[in-house]
Each structure stands twice: as C-alpha cells, then as structure tokens.
Amino acid sequence: MDWFSRIPDKIATNKKSHFWLFFALLLFLSAVMMYLYQPLCPGQDFFFHYRRLQALMDGMKTSPMLIYLDYNAIDGYGYFTKAFYPDFVLIPFAFIGNLTNLEFAYQFMVFTMTVLCGVFTYIAVISIYKNSFAAAIAALLYTFCVYRLLDLYHRAALGETLTFTFIPIVFLGLYHIIKGDYKKWYILAIGFSLMIFTHLISSVLMFFTMLIFLIIYYKPLVKEPKRFLYLVVAGITALIITAYYLFPMLEQAITTTFYYESRELMAKTQDSALPFHWIIWGMFTGIVTPAQAFIPGVGFLLTGAAALRLFVYKKSPELRSADIGVIIGLVYIVASSPLFPWSVFPFNKLNFIQMAWRLFEFTSFFFAVAGGYYLSLILKSSKRKLATAFTVVILLVLIMTNDAKSYEMYRCGRPITQVAAFNNDYHLGGLEYIPSAVPSIEYLYQRRDSISALYERTNITNFERKNGITSFDIDMTGVETLELPLIYYKGYTGKLNNQQLDIAAKSRNIAESKNGLVQITVDEPGHITVYYGGTPIQKISYFITLAGIFATCIYIFLQRRKPTKGINTDNK
Numbered sequence: 001m002d003w004f005s006r007i008p009d010k011i012a013t014n015k016k017s018h019f020w021l022f023f024a025l026l027l028f029l030s031a032v033m034m035y036l037y038q039p040l041c042p043g044q045d046f047f048f049h050y051r052r053l054q055a056l057m058d059g060m061k062t063s064p065m066l067i068y069l070d071y072n073a074i075d076g077y078g079y080f081t082k083a084f085y086p087d088f089v090l091i092p093f094a095f096i097g098n099l100t101n102l103e104f105a106y107q108f109m110v111f112t113m114t115v116l117c118g119v120f121t122y123i124a125v126i127s128i129y130k131n132s133f134a135a136a137i138a139a140l141l142y143t144f145c146v147y148r149l150l151d152l153y154h155r156a157a158l159g160e161t162l163t164f165t166f167i168p169i170v171f172l173g174l175y176h177i178i179k180g181d182y183k184k185w186y187i188l189a190i191g192f193s194l195m196i197f198t199h200l201i202s203s204v205l206m207f208f209t210m211l212i213f214l215i216i217y218y219k220p221l222v223k224e225p226k227r228f229l230y231l232v233v234a235g236i237t238a239l240i241i242t243a244y245y246l247f248p249m250l251e252q253a254i255t256t257t258f259y260y261e262s263r264e265l266m267a268k269t270q271d272s273a274l275p276f277h278w279i280i281w282g283m284f285t286g287i288v289t290p291a292q293a294f295i296p297g298v299g300f301l302l303t304g305a306a307a308l309r310l311f312v313y314k315k316s317p318e319l320r321s322a323d324i325g326v327i328i329g330l331v332y333i334v335a336s337s338p339l340f341p342w343s344v345f346p347f348n349k350l351n352f353i354q355m356a357w358r359l360f361e362f363t364s365f366f367f368a369v370a371g372g373y374y375l376s377l378i379l380k381s382s383k384r385k386l387a388t389a390f391t392v393v394i395l396l397v398l399i400m401t402n403d404a405k406s407y408e409m410y411r412c413g414r415p416i417t418q419v420a421a422f423n424n425d426y427h428l429g430g431l432e433y434i435p436s437a438v439p440s441i442e443y444l445y446q447r448r449d450s451i452s453a454l455y456e457r458t459n460i461t462n463f464e465r466k467n468g469i470t471s472f473d474i475d476m477t478g479v480e481t482l483e484l485p486l487i488y489y490k491g492y493t494g495k496l497n498n499q500q501l502d503i504a505a506k507s508r509n510i511a512e513s514k515n516g517l518v519q520i521t522v523d524e525p526g527h528i529t530v531y532y533g534g535t536p537i538q539k540i541s542y543f544i545t546l547a548g549i550f551a552t553c554i555y556i557f558l559q560r561r562k563p564t565k566g567i568n569t570d571n572k
Contacts, residue, residue, distance in 0.1 A: 042156065047427035052082075073420070073426055075445065078532070136372070141367075146399065148164050154406075159201075164361060167195070167362070172191070178220050182227045185233055193242050201354070205359060248537060257435065258433055278297075301392075301396070308371060308378060312378060318373065322373045325366030328366060329366035340356065375388060451484055451485065453481075471527065476525055481519060483518075488513065491532055497527055508521065
C-alpha cells in the first residue's frame, strides 16, 4: 500500500493537479446542493425574481435592444422592474430559458453561478496569498456557506445571492490597485460592474467595504500616486460599462416619484437589528435543523475557521490582511445587533439597505479566506491537508443536508407555478416601483381593462393586448383624451393611424394621467397602438455599455501583449 500512501505527496508536488482536484470537489458539492434542494420551492422573494427572468425571456423575443417592461404584470397594466433591478447577468440564462423552459434556466443559473463563485474565489485567493490549499478551502467554505444557502433558497434573494460570485473579483482587483500590478485595474472595474449589474444594495455595501480597506492600506497609494489614479480609472470605467442600467434607472427616479419614496414599504435598517441570542445562534448554525424558519448568520464552520487564528503564531503581511478581514467581519456582525447606531448620522443615510445583516455576505467571505489561510499555516504535511480538505467537504455536505430539511419543511408549501394575482400582490414584492400617482393596486384591480374617455359619445372597439402592444379602434368627434389600462413609465409611445404620438404635442400626445396611467390625446378617429418604446437615454446607454465593454476588452488584449516592468509590488 506504499503507492496509496504516496498519493498525497504526489498531489502536493504536482501543482497542476491542485486546481483540478479543487474543481472536482467544487463540482461534486454543487451537484450535491442541486440534488438536496429539490424540488425547487419558493423562498421569500422567489416569485419576484422568477418573474424577472420570465419577463426578460419575453423581452428578448420582442426587443433586440432589451428595451421592455413586464407587460403581463398587474393584470396587463405592466411593471418596470428592469429599470430598478438590472437584468444584465440574467441575459445568457434567459436565452437558455427560451430554448428550454423557465425552471431549467433558473436551476442552470443557480448551478453555473455556484461553480463560478468557487472558481473566482480560488483564483482571487491564490493570486493574493500564493497558496493553492488556502485558495481551495476558502473557495469551498465561501461558496457553500450557510448565509449563501439562506440567501439562495430560504430568502430566494437572487440579486444578492449572485453578487457572491463577483465579490472575489472585486477584492482581487482591489489587491492589484493597492499592492499588486496596478495596470490590472480592469479587474476591479469588471468586478464592480458585475456587482452593479446584479444588485445595487450589495454594490453600495461593497463600495463602503472597499473604502475601509483603502483607508487601512493608504500608504501604497500615497507612496505611488499612480495607484490612486488607476483606482479612479477603474471607477470611471465601471460607470461607463454599467450605463445600460445606471442612466435609465436615474432617469426614471428623477422624472417620477414611486411608492418606495412616498410610502413606507420597507423596514428601516435599525428595525432589522437581530436579538443577541439570534446572533450567537447564527454564528453556530449549520449542524441541526433550526426551530426557526429564518436565522441569518455565518454558521459554525466559518466561525470555527476564523477561530483558528488562535493557533497561528507566524507573522506576515498576508496574515495581517487575513486578520483585518476577520476584524471587519466581526464588526459587521456587531452592526447587525441593537448596539450599532443605525439611527444616528451618517449611518441613518443607509436605511435603504433595509437589513443590516446583509453585511454577513462580506463577513462570510472574510472568514472563509482567513480560515483557508490559517489552515494552510497550521497544517504542514500534505497528508493532513488532503485529509482536512475531504473533512471540509463532508462537513459541507452535512450542513447542506440539514439545511435542505429546513428548506423542505418551511418553504415547500406552495408550487412554483402559483399564478400571480391580486391576493398575492402579483408576485411583485412591495410594489415599490409603481408611480406614486397610482392610487393603489386595489384601484387597478377594480378598474380592470377599461379605457376611460372624456366624452360619452366616444366608441372604443377591438381592444387587444399582444406582445407588449395595446391596440384598439376609436370613433369620436373633436379632440378626445383617453386613460388607458397601463401604468405610465417614461418611454411609452404610441401611434394614431400609423402617425407617431408626441409627448410635446397639444392635440396628439401621450402623457401620464392624474392616476399615474398612460393618457393619450387624439384629434381624429382611427386605429391606435401604444407600446413601451424606451427613451433616448435608454438607447444611448445601451451603446455606451457596448462601447465600454469593447474598449475594455481591447485594452486587456493590448496590455497582455506588453511585458510587465517598472511596477512595485512589494508594498506592505
């Protein structure tokens, strides 16, 4: 059996095998996860994000520029989720969905983004710490951590869950700005762009977390001002790349007031503070099926990984960076408690993040990276490292098995095919993106498909909704004003007898009614079609993003052809 005992040493000496062994374990755990969490059951925000994917699939069939809204929402009144929740990362999966079906596309997205989360974490950690064992352990701990499982299945908070995949890219880019090859600034730009394209709240929290690291590691930026310059370049590039989402979103937010501004739909951050016993429970959850349906926390495995610091005595810059991550992670845990002054300036300006325990996403990353690095320092022999890696895999399987039981117990009471209707708020969450002028969804529900006309003599026939186009015939005399069963968002357009309705015109225009619906004024009878055609800003932003992506790819290609020289990467 000597050949068997020599396997760990052979693996340790063959560096090419390190990644492939890790990748095999990652695929195994991803497959186990997909198997255990079957059937697919609706978590808290499941229907909202499931509908987003369906709306994108429908939009891809009708608009090559992806200018669309959810035409079927609210009994056909339409809902512009896309303007506030970016769809960029969902595009390839929507394409697959149109070739297969919605459920397959969603499940394939979950599997793919899970694998990418592990791969990106591995690449980031091995690039920073130059240790393949630390990279593998950190990637597995982070990808299958308790908080990500809670986000993915129990909360079904798809936007936040997908940002787990891009956080490692952001930190790798930040590392190159602070200490590494600052000419790789594009890594930060790409990572942060993907964050923005996925979930704006997580992107804001990522921004403030980056600021903390930049303050801590300010010396390299002062010593080499070029590093700060490339940081600015990365930020500007990210703004250009994300124009497809940011500019249209700002346009809608500036021109219209929505429910999320005029009504208190969401809890304030200070109201989401976790009781201390829940915080402790959350730090050690993962082994037993909890008696509560929802306990946010980092879990016992990550807590134990961070606690391994007690057994590390060797000092180094890499160890200091891991320690800093753990400290920030602990501060973020405290921030979820009643001790943190969320109601005091400037923290009260962050009420839009809603739940302070969203910060556990970053705590999970810091604890996982630190735990992987601590273990790499504690374990000396290749046999112990291999045995530890497989022990971690077994523990992760046990955690997922127990968590899947809780998922089945608390989340599998409704089918994912449940029809969106008035009694479940049309599966649109808090309905926060309805214009404030709309009285209520009860008003829309009672109004039905009716078209309100100013004069009783007006006759409307052949009303139809198809592929995002509302059409009908009108017979009237004089100038008539109609209120249509469509929620108004800037970008609606229409035609009367194939002649365009103009926003600025007096007798032939399209505007927002006093009830927040699409209102048109026409001066002759005929055939009317109304549809969402988008705004000039939306169309220009689309091409700005394409140009930004193309220019960044050209820069990366040219930069990789140049030899690296004259760059100081020894800052401590």
